[in-house]
Amino acid sequence: MNSTSNLKTIKLLAILFISALTFTACSEDDHDDHDDHDHEDEVITTLNYTLTNGSDVVTLSFSDPDGEGGNEGTYSISGPLKANSTYTGAIELLNETESPAEDITEEIEEEDDEHEFFFTSTVAGLAITKTDADGNGNPLGLETSLTSGAAGSGSITIVLKHEPTKPNDGTSTGAGGSTDLEVTFNVTVE
Amino acid sequence: MQKIYFLCIALFFSQIHIDAQNCNLLFKGKITDFHENTPLTGASIRIINLNKYTATDLEGFFEFNDLCEGKIELEIKHIVCETKRITINLEKNLFKEILMEHHLEELNEVIVKNNTKTATTSIEQTIKEEVIENYTDKSLGDALKTISGVSSLSTGTTIVKPMIHGLHSSRLLIINNSVRMFDQEWGDEHAPNFDLNSSNRIDVIKGANTLKYGSDAIGGLILIRGKKYAAKDSIFGKSSISLNSNGLGGNVNTEIVKTYTSGYFGKFQTSYKRFGDFKTPNYHLTNTGMQNFNASFRVGYNSFEKGFEAFYSIVNNNFGILQLSHIGNVNDLVLAINSPEPRNTENFSYKIENPKQIILHHLGKIEAYKRFKGLGKLTVQYDFQINRRKEFDLGRGNRENTPVIDLRLFTTSLQPNLHIDFSPNLTFDIGMLGRFQQNNAVAGTRSRPLIPDYEKIDAAIYTTGSYHIDESTEINAGIRYDFSKIDANKTYLLADWKKYNFDQLFPEFEGEIDNTRIDTHPKFTFHNVSASLGFSKRLENEFTLLMHYGLGTRVPNPSEFFSDGVHHSNARFEIGFLNIKKEIANKFNISLERSNDNFGFIVSPYYKRIKGFIQLIPTGITTTIKGAFPVWEYDQVAAEIFGIDINLNKRINHQFDYLGNISWIQGNNLTEDIPLLHMPGTNFSNRIVYTNEKWNQLSIGIKNTTVLRQNQYPNYNFFTFNPSTQQEVFVDISTPPPAYSLFGFSASATFNAFKKGSLKLEFNIENILDVSYREYLNRFRFYADELGRNFNIKIKINY
Helix, strand or coil: CHHHHHHHHHHHHHHHHHHHHHHHHHHHHCCCCCCCCCCCCCCCCEEEEEEEECCEEEEEEEECCCCCCCCCCEEEECCCECCCCEEEEEEEEEECCCCCCEEHHHHHHHCHHHEEEEEEECCCCCEEEECCECCCCCECCCEEEEECCCCEEEEEEEEEEECCCCCCCCCHHHHCCEEEEEEEEEEEEC | CHHHHHHHHHCCCCCCCCCCCCCCEEEEEEEEECCCCCECCCCEEEECCCCEEEECCCCCEEEEEEECCEEEEEEEECCCCCCEEEEEEECCCEEEEEEECCCHHHHHHHCCCCCCCCCCCCEEEEECHHHHHHCCCCCHHHHHCCCCCEEEEEECCCEEEEEECCECHHHEEEEECCEECCCCCCCCCCCCCCCHHHCCEEEEEEECCCCCCCCCCCCEEEEEECCCCCCCCEEEEEEEEEEECCCCEEEEEEEEEEECCCCEEEEEEEEEEEECCCECCCCECCCCCEEEEEEEEEEEEECCCEEEEEEEEEEEEEEECCHHHCCCCHHHHHHHHHCCCCCCCCCCCCCCCCCEEEEEEEEEEEEEEEEECCCEEEEEEEEEEEEEEEEECCCCCCCCCCCCEEEEEEEEEEEEEEEECCCCCEEEEEEEEEEEEEEEECCCCCCCCCCCEEEEEEEEEEEEEEEEEECCEEEEEEEEEEEEEEEEEEEEEHHHHHHCCHHHHCHHHEEEEECCEEEECCEEEEEEEEEEEEEEEECCCCEEEEEEEEEEEECCCHHHHHCEEEECCCCEEEECCCCCCCEEEEEEEEEEEECCCCEEEEEEEEEEEEEEEEEEEEEEEEEECCEEEEEEEEEEEEEEEEEEEEEEEEECCCCEEEEEEEEEEEEEECCCCEECCCCCCCEEEEEEEEEECCCCCEEEEEEEEEECCCCCCCCCCEEEEECCCCEEEEECCCCCCCCEEEEEEEEEEEEEEECCEEEEEEEEEECCCCCCCCCCCECCCCCCCCCCCEEEEEEEEEC
16 A cells, blocks of 8 residues: 555656656747847848849839838839830849848749749830749749830739749739739839 | 435435444434535434434434444435445444535536536526547537537638637626636637547526626626536446548547545546548548547546646647638639639648648636535635647748747636535625636747737636525626736837828837838727626426526737738738727527427527727738738727527337427628628527437437528628739629538447447438538638548447
8 A cells, every 4th residue: 555655646746747857848949039030031021123124224122121021112103114125134123121131033033933024014116025934934933025016104013922923824813822912113205 | 306206216225234242332423514504304324234214303403213333324315415424433421513505506516417507597408428528629619519509610621619609709798617618719610629529518608697708798698617526436438439431531539537435536538539620522622631639638536625627738739721721812802712623632641731721729627515404505706727829821932840820828727716605595606717828929920920929917707696585586696897808019010100100009019110010019908898797487298488688898809909911811801900809799589498308498599789899801902022912900889699490309109309499590780780790590490309228229310410501691702803804803702602402311239238338329421412512601601612532431349
């Protein structure tokens, strides 16, 4: 009888000990101090679409420096596009919640098979074609060629899809995936 | 009463040894009631080994003459008492006072009767161990759905939250082995971190005096309990394996229990669950597999006067989340809603990739009790819980292993309770609670924390009482006071802080401003009063009438206060407010019950009126670099919820039984005069079971479950502009899916395969007709169908 209750006591102590151990282990495994707020390194705050035709450089920019929420983003269009011209387009993506700003463009290049840009325009005669390709030879869209037609005005929409179907039918809706970026600029062609 | 008597008789005998030497000893004694300290008249006393009988006189005295030296074993019986046996070593003439226990509920603690209620006045339903075993590879929410009035809010297939009368999350209390679970339960997609296999019994309490557990059981309370074991020398256990065709996975579970005559017991249980991608009738649901490991152990000592118990459980969940549910903006949502079948469905795989949730939950408690003569039972419980929740999302770069949400919640509490039961008709409970909670938004995620760091202190005091007016009538009342203090640290975007007007409302919370951000220290204090009043009346023909009124108060949860950000599986921006007030509910429940195997039923209507009901509803659209997102904000309205739950059982003949239930519910937003969001549709189930005890307890059942379309829903649909297609697009986020009806089949047989033990084989089919359907209360109803047909085999061994 006595030995049985001793055994029980030992068992109980063992269990309490294990519990205490787990308890402390868990308390300590993730100790951190909260001085730093987390880096939102996933966020894209800034899109620069630079169109170059010789010395004529037009930049379409969207910037939301505090990220999602907070202040709404701002658009800036440096000037009108020239009619009946061909521009070389380059996209730059930045995360400006970091200092210095983080270049997201590089990440897209590294994972080019998981990303694709889509361009649509309501300006008559304006067409944007993707001139680069990912590792599998499918279009990517960091580099483009824009050709303008007659004078007019309308919008250009740039969409970046994450994990779209590749190859696809060339439209953002057809490609599926999740949208990482969707920005619309109002442009004029003169 | 008769049952008690049978139980008394059922106790078996054991042998003793005596040496016959001096054979003229006198043994006198007195039998006294433990609680009231009064003599017990008419108790029978038997010396087992000598087969000598006597009974107590009016003063409770008895005596035996001419006894021999040596051990004698006494068995004392009294009509309303637990039979008591004691061994005495008789060396000389002896006088001994023996205390007897006459309270029925305590007896039930030792010998578990399955139909015992938590309290006489409680409006509740119980899931027994047999049913729990049937759900061995499913979740708590799935198992509870077998009870009328209980539905579930799910996120895909494996993340299932129970819902009572349309209310869930913070409005439901889940009490696991008398510990209130804190596992970030506020979140719609945060399933309870609890493994069904670790429990022996689950009670769903819709209306009862639950003040002991908290003030905020506005929806109800789920009480998960372990078994009490009889004090005898025994070792037993069970093991089971369950295999499924859908998800190509299953569960293995094993438990072993050791008990001792001395009252000590120990139990160890562990289970492992694994599933791959589940399948709808037409396609696989990519990345919906899951993995769960669970272990629990209990040790304790039970005797009438004192006892203790220690319980510890660890649950590790790893849930894959449907890949297609990760969407970018409202146009992605529209695409998902409008496509009849998800894009990119892949072949079956066991891989669990991002998005996923990995949750580790520890729960431990130590409880001890001591009875005081003429007063009652004092119980003290200490418990702690640690919940670590990591959520992983699809991301760019090498961030696959970096969680986007990483929260660690620590909760510890101390609860003394004094149960006063010296009076036979009047019992009281007086108790206190002290609780400390700390939430740590662990650094290293790649986004602003969803829930900030906070500390919370709770203190409460309560008293409840039950009074037997007569043999068949009981009333029960209680009152509780709660104090809560929340102390948080949150960084807001300065623009948001101003936009929500917090700079005007809460200047005292403001800390340092760092460029576009502001550190804030929100502090809140709450004083809550809650109350309960219950009545039960046993009528003729096994009818019982129960009535309950409850006043409940709920402090806003962290998401209601602090949310601000994009919720990707819903493509919406969710915003909580610091000026949200507490929620106050008045609940009325009535239940007319007839407990009878030939024809029994429960008819239980209810009405709840909730002041300051906190809900998350769409209020507008915001544009980010990712495009447009609907903005959902927490707001408060006056609400009412009413409905009726009906259960029915009818024996058709000695081999066929019919079981049916129906529940109907209506929820109204009284402020805006529209229905409440996400109220379950009317549903009913019918089941016919054939049983034949002679053929290895063969049981064959067919079940139909029908869920009608919810026609009472608020219309929060809206239009959005898709710039790529230059079209206004209709976003239908409100319309509920059509009604559905499912058939299921189950068969089981038990074989006495071993000397001591049995083997049970089970075969089940779910969704026999392979129906494609969607469920209104599944958050992924926009993306994919529910599961198709499933074949299941279970093998259970009891030993």
